[in-house]
Amino acid sequence: MRYWIKFTKQDKQKYISHRDMHKAVGRVITRANLPVAYSQGFNPHQKISFSSPLELGVASKAEYLDLELTEELSNSDIVKKLNSHAPVGFMFIKAKALTVKPPKLMAWIELARYSLEINNDEGISETINEILNKEEIMVEKRSKRKFRLQNIRSFIHEIKFCDGKLDVLLQTGQRGNLKLSQFIEIFNELSHDSLDFSKFIKEEMYGNNLSQYITPFELLDQLKK
Amino acid sequence: MKEKIETILNKVRSPAKYTGHEVNAVHKDFDNISSKLALAFPDIYEIGMSYPGFQILYHTINKQADALASRVFTPERDLEEILKEEALSLFCLEYWRDLKEYDFIGFTLQYEMSYPTILHMLKLANIPLRTKDRDDSHPFIIGGGPCAFNPEPVAPFFDLIVIGEAEEVIVELMTLHKEWLANKGNKQEFLAKASKITGIYVPSMFEVSYNEDRTIKEVKHKADLASTVKKRVIDDLNHISYPTNPIIPYIDIPHERMVIELFRGCLRGCRFCQAGYIYRPVRERSQDVLTKQAKELYKNTGYDEISLMSLSSSDYSCIHSLLTDLNRNLEKENVSISLPSLRVDAYDIELAKEVQKVRRTGLTLAPEAGSQRMRDVINKQVSEEDLINTVKAAINNGWQRVKLYFMIGLPTETKEDLKGIADLAIKVANLGTRGPIQVTLSTAGFVPKPHTPFAWVKQNTVSELMEKQQYILSLLKRKKYIKFNYHDAKTTQIEGVLARGDRRLAGVLEKVTEKGAWLDSWDEHFDYQRWLSALQECNIDHEFYVLRERDKNEVFPWDHIDSGVDKEFLWKDYQEALNAGLTLNCRDVGCTLCGVCPNLDIDIKLAKDN
Numbered sequence A: 001m002r003y004w005i006k007f008t009k010q011d012k013q014k015y016i017s018h019r020d021m022h023k024a025v026g027r028v029i030t031r032a033n034l035p036v037a038y039s040q041g042f043n044p045h046q047k048i049s050f051s052s053p054l055e056l057g058v059a060s061k062a063e064y065l066d067l068e069l070t071e072e073l074s075n076s077d078i079v080k081k082l083n084s085h086a087p088v089g090f091m092f093i094k095a096k097a098l099t100v101k102p103p104k105l106m107a108w109i110e111l112a113r114y115s116l117e118i119n120n121d122e123g124i125s126e127t128i129n130e131i132l133n134k135e136e137i138m139v140e141k142r143s144k145r146k147f148r149l150q151n152i153r154s155f156i157h158e159i160k161f162c163d164g165k166l167d168v169l170l171q172t173g174q175r176g177n178l179k180l181s182q183f184i185e186i187f188n189e190l191s192h193d194s195l196d197f198s199k200f201i202k203e204e205m206y207g208n209n210l211s212q213y214i215t216p217f218e219l220l221d222q223l224k225k
Numbered sequence B: 001m002k003e004k005i006e007t008i009l010n011k012v013r014s015p016a017k018y019t020g021h022e023v024n025a026v027h028k029d030f031d032n033i034s035s036k037l038a039l040a041f042p043d044i045y046e047i048g049m050s051y052p053g054f055q056i057l058y059h060t061i062n063k064q065a066d067a068l069a070s071r072v073f074t075p076e077r078d079l080e081e082i083l084k085e086e087a088l089s090l091f092c093l094e095y096w097r098d099l100k101e102y103d104f105i106g107f108t109l110q111y112e113m114s115y116p117t118i119l120h121m122l123k124l125a126n127i128p129l130r131t132k133d134r135d136d137s138h139p140f141i142i143g144g145g146p147c148a149f150n151p152e153p154v155a156p157f158f159d160l161i162v163i164g165e166a167e168e169v170i171v172e173l174m175t176l177h178k179e180w181l182a183n184k185g186n187k188q189e190f191l192a193k194a195s196k197i198t199g200i201y202v203p204s205m206f207e208v209s210y211n212e213d214r215t216i217k218e219v220k221h222k223a224d225l226a227s228t229v230k231k232r233v234i235d236d237l238n239h240i241s242y243p244t245n246p247i248i249p250y251i252d253i254p255h256e257r258m259v260i261e262l263f264r265g266c267l268r269g270c271r272f273c274q275a276g277y278i279y280r281p282v283r284e285r286s287q288d289v290l291t292k293q294a295k296e297l298y299k300n301t302g303y304d305e306i307s308l309m310s311l312s313s314s315d316y317s318c319i320h321s322l323l324t325d326l327n328r329n330l331e332k333e334n335v336s337i338s339l340p341s342l343r344v345d346a347y348d349i350e351l352a353k354e355v356q357k358v359r360r361t362g363l364t365l366a367p368e369a370g371s372q373r374m375r376d377v378i379n380k381q382v383s384e385e386d387l388i389n390t391v392k393a394a395i396n397n398g399w400q401r402v403k404l405y406f407m408i409g410l411p412t413e414t415k416e417d418l419k420g421i422a423d424l425a426i427k428v429a430n431l432g433t434r435g436p437i438q439v440t441l442s443t444a445g446f447v448p449k450p451h452t453p454f455a456w457v458k459q460n461t462v463s464e465l466m467e468k469q470q471y472i473l474s475l476l477k478r479k480k481y482i483k484f485n486y487h488d489a490k491t492t493q494i495e496g497v498l499a500r501g502d503r504r505l506a507g508v509l510e511k512v513t514e515k516g517a518w519l520d521s522w523d524e525h526f527d528y529q530r531w532l533s534a535l536q537e538c539n540i541d542h543e544f545y546v547l548r549e550r551d552k553n554e555v556f557p558w559d560h561i562d563s564g565v566d567k568e569f570l571w572k573d574y575q576e577a578l579n580a581g582l583t584l585n586c587r588d589v590g591c592t593l594c595g596v597c598p599n600l601d602i603d604i605k606l607a608k609d610n
């Protein structure tokens, strides 16, 4: 049975790289004694996969993983077991059994929402407008030891400011990716304030279904119908 | 400080090394704990975290209600630079507090070449290096580990040093510290009391005088209270706590696996091996305790490999039934068992076969010397036949690569003995059934160590060692299936100076650290010229320490550190060695009178007698 599981990666755990997190979560699953499925072959490994990598140093309230078990367990049971073996900073929020075959998490997710509390909002709306009114924002992109310039304006989907909070929606995943740190660099260049990268948190991730952006769990609900 | 560290960590590579929030890391209420100890490992995180001893102490201390232990390693250059820019002191992983806020900083003295890194770390913590330059506001700087058996080159930097096994001493020390805090004493009072604990050496209480020929005249307790410091040894390993909840690093480290420790001490008595003497006598853990620990470890870590650690694991008296037991308990969990220190005999291959999921990638064997005569000199009791049979058995069981370890520069060594190394490697390679198998041949320069029968020996010069390396290399020409590695002869020279050095070297260590020495056990960081100029600036002739055969009655810098093994026994064993005579192990032939058991009032303990 396959499951999608939502979890957080907060506090000091934000300093763990994606690869190391993969290993760490694998060990949580082992210690929790979940009947995880193993791949066949010479070097069997646990059947787990993750949503697109979170940038090192950014905390998140919404990471997703895809887990295959050899037995069926209740959603709440899985969450409870994982949490009793998870290190502080990792919290498993919700698990959902897959009843139909969904797309791959990694490929499906396209957007990530981040938020940041701001102390000084002087001139912030001007900066936001300035960015949103641009047609072109060029950043250097590295690919195979070559640098090229890329217009990433379309990767910035939303920037909002309300209740003292900055809320940004950025393109993420395989079909274009804007790192939060790159966004902050762009923002800080144009603003009076300087945003502190380390205080951002990822709030949610979305993918596209029937030309609507929805969360992974919403997708599962829609697919069921 | 914490806020600053938050932002700093976004700028360094591999920040996960500095968070102190790995699984099974312990966090207490820092401000309400009376005795706080920073466990310091003078190398980078990946190396320090691979030492089980480090984790043992961490958990032993944290088990005490009134004490806490945190970890600190030497930061990588990127973090170091930021610390300097921001005028921040070195901090501990768990609490992100300045090292100066601790009551103790406890350094692991694991290998000599790490000494400059110790001083480097103290500097990063803004703590004066020498005991005499520190005051009551500074933490106690303490140390322990194998190099504590000759701590003299670093003695002026340490308030106290633990000699021998630390699990019990450290708890006694924490208790004493709590009492001392309640009585508001000064540092000297604490050290005076601490020095009464068996296994604690307070260097400042001892005075060294020298002869005209630069050898040591006498090492004397200033108040004539004790002439020696006895090592601490744990009578029954079944009764001390062993961490079955080790910290699990997030980042990759060399050994990611569970470790159980079968026994301490070693029966073999290889004459070059310091561990074989300083950890005597052999004390085995019982099989029940070990199996229980293995099961708990698995539950708490989720690792898929378990290593059976000891100086010579296959000597464990119940090895067969232990393996069966472990297999039964861990097989279904996909856990593989590894036996690190395999001996060179077919018996071990049989054992390895028993361990079903043993990794068959490469077989590592250490004959240590190339000729039978040379092996007798070092008391390595294996024959060529043993080695050949072992490799044959290994090949039959699926191994395809063999690593062979040898030493060069051993006492009485001749060209013949060196040729034996190359010959043996070639012979082993040609045991392959379908053409020669891959052999990796590694040689290390021999460094005579304190408390061994070779403590009197003159070490080889750098050029002697280099010539020997070249000679072996010349014998391996066109043998493509043999890969030949050798240790840098210059590192060997400096290691030798520090290993048998005395307090006069402390200044050299300060100088060389000032000149930038750091992580000198790493080839890429070691700079021989830097050492030579530091030695020269301190007017110290390093040849005095290494290139000199010592007189039978010479007072050694470490003579006041009592390992329990009698110096006369070591001398006699050295004479035996020069005649290529053997000293058999005391389990098989009975006591050979090394002195440990009566001196420390302890006995050999075997699991099979339980």
Ligand code: SF4
Pocket: B280, B281, B282, B586, B587, B590, B591, B592, B593, B594, B595, B596, B597, B598, B604
């Ligand atoms: S005193 Fe005797 S029995 Fe004890 S370790 Fe030494 S040789 Fe072995």
